[in-house]
Amino acid sequence: MESILRVEGLTKYFPIRKGFLGRTVGSVKAVDDVRLTVNKGETFGLVGESGCGKSTLGRCLLRATEPTGGSILFRDRSGAELDVGRLDKPGLRNVRRDMQLVFQDPYSSLNPRMTVTEIVGEPLICHGIAKGSELRRRVVELIEMVGLSARQLDRYPHAFSGGQRQRICIARALATSPRFLVCDEAVSALDVSVQAQILNLLRELQERLELSYLFISHDLGVIRHISDKVGVMYVGKLVETASTGELFERPFHPYTEALLSAKPIPDPRRKAERIVLAGEVANPANPPSGCYFHPRCPYARDVCKTAAPPMKQVAKDHVVACHFAGELQLRGAL
Ligand SMILES: Nc1ncnc2c1ncn2[C@@H]1O[C@H](COP(=O)(O)OP(=O)(O)O)[C@@H](O)[C@H]1O
Ligand code: SF4
Ligand SMILES: [Mg+2]
Numbered sequence: 001m002e003s004i005l006r007v008e009g010l011t012k013y014f015p016i017r018k019g020f021l022g023r024t025v026g027s028v029k030a031v032d033d034v035r036l037t038v039n040k041g042e043t044f045g046l047v048g049e050s051g052c053g054k055s056t057l058g059r060c061l062l063r064a065t066e067p068t069g070g071s072i073l074f075r076d077r078s079g080a081e082l083d084v085g086r087l088d089k090p091g092l093r094n095v096r097r098d099m100q101l102v103f104q105d106p107y108s109s110l111n112p113r114m115t116v117t118e119i120v121g122e123p124l125i126c127h128g129i130a131k132g133s134e135l136r137r138r139v140v141e142l143i144e145m146v147g148l149s150a151r152q153l154d155r156y157p158h159a160f161s162g163g164q165r166q167r168i169c170i171a172r173a174l175a176t177s178p179r180f181l182v183c184d185e186a187v188s189a190l191d192v193s194v195q196a197q198i199l200n201l202l203r204e205l206q207e208r209l210e211l212s213y214l215f216i217s218h219d220l221g222v223i224r225h226i227s228d229k230v231g232v233m234y235v236g237k238l239v240e241t242a243s244t245g246e247l248f249e250r251p252f253h254p255y256t257e258a259l260l261s262a263k264p265i266p267d268p269r270r271k272a273e274r275i276v277l278a279g280e281v282a283n284p285a286n287p288p289s290g291c292y293f294h295p296r297c298p299y300a301r302d303v304c305k306t307a308a309p310p311m312k313q314v315a316k317d318h319v320v321a322c323h324f325a326g327e328l329q330l331r332g333a334l
Helices: 054-061 089-098 116-126 132-145 162-174 192-209 220-226 244-249 254-261 302-306
Strands: 003-018 023-039 043-047 069-075 081-083 099-102 180-184 212-216 229-234 237-243 265-267 272-274 312-315 318-320
Touching: 003 054, 003 212, 023 043, 023 054, 023 212, 023 229, 023 237, 043 054, 043 220, 054 099, 054 180, 054 212, 089 099, 099 162, 116 132, 116 162, 132 162, 162 192, 192 212, 192 220, 212 220, 220 244, 229 244, 229 254, 237 244, 237 254
Parallel strands: 043 212, 043 229, 099 180, 180 212
Antiparallel strands: 003 023, 003 069, 069 081, 229 237, 237 318, 265 272, 312 318
């Protein structure tokens, strides 16, 4: 299968500044040496606890956040791989027609003073793709594609429900006919029944438009439903990557096992559920020595405190960063 995106050694360090001179006193390793591949027409699910670097990783792919290092190779329409990290401004503008972001919160990401027509039409105007009657025709097409009706075009965002707003966000993201979407917690703010509708819409659109997704979520149920492959992230690093079936049935990393066994608890602030594991998440500004997971890992031995585990391939398309990958008997999800 052909890849659409290949990421290697991707790193994002945020400087920590102190004092009024803004001296740099350290850094938050939000994304640390990440390697992943997304194949054409597939969904790569990225999962991990809050603060582990998922959004930063997603934003780095489009350079909405400037990465510190690594390569981001994106296959363009001609089949050539572009190094997104090295593109100049016009090059980046061009590639952004092909790569779009869909955010978590459809309430704050839509301008309340713009009509649906203006919101969905804006990228078409910005990129000089359509104007006049062609613009109108395309906006109608997009809005119908996401399951809304042309009669709703002159309304403002407040007239819509959360699910409908997320549909508007998706229509806007699709305006430039992208081939790759980063969906960052795109359904996390929605009620469960509405979540399922939006996930189904994303799947239909994926088939119809041959889209590839990086789908970010802290919700394992959502990730399992939508992903072909899954990457598990812990403190800036991918600790396990595998096909969805394998990852859920036969995890090789103790952190994956812990995530799969955790009971999500409702979080009233976020209108969603949160995974809560025993022990504290490591601080990316001051991570533990050796394997970052060792203070919370029930299988940790001495070597885990001193040596960072290398990435090991345990099966085809299944890689794990644990000293004892393959030796431990871990439980999957039921
Ligand atoms: N603009 C920023 N400046 C400094 N630190 C940031 C910035 N954005 C994110 N971080 C830090 O990077 C880490 C990863 O954050 P984020 O990517 O938002 O995680 P997630 O999406 O998995 O919840 C966190 O420790 C967060 O505080
Ligand atoms: S390397 Fe050690 S501490 Fe890290 S996950 Fe594996 S067993 Fe646990
Ligand atoms: Mg996030």
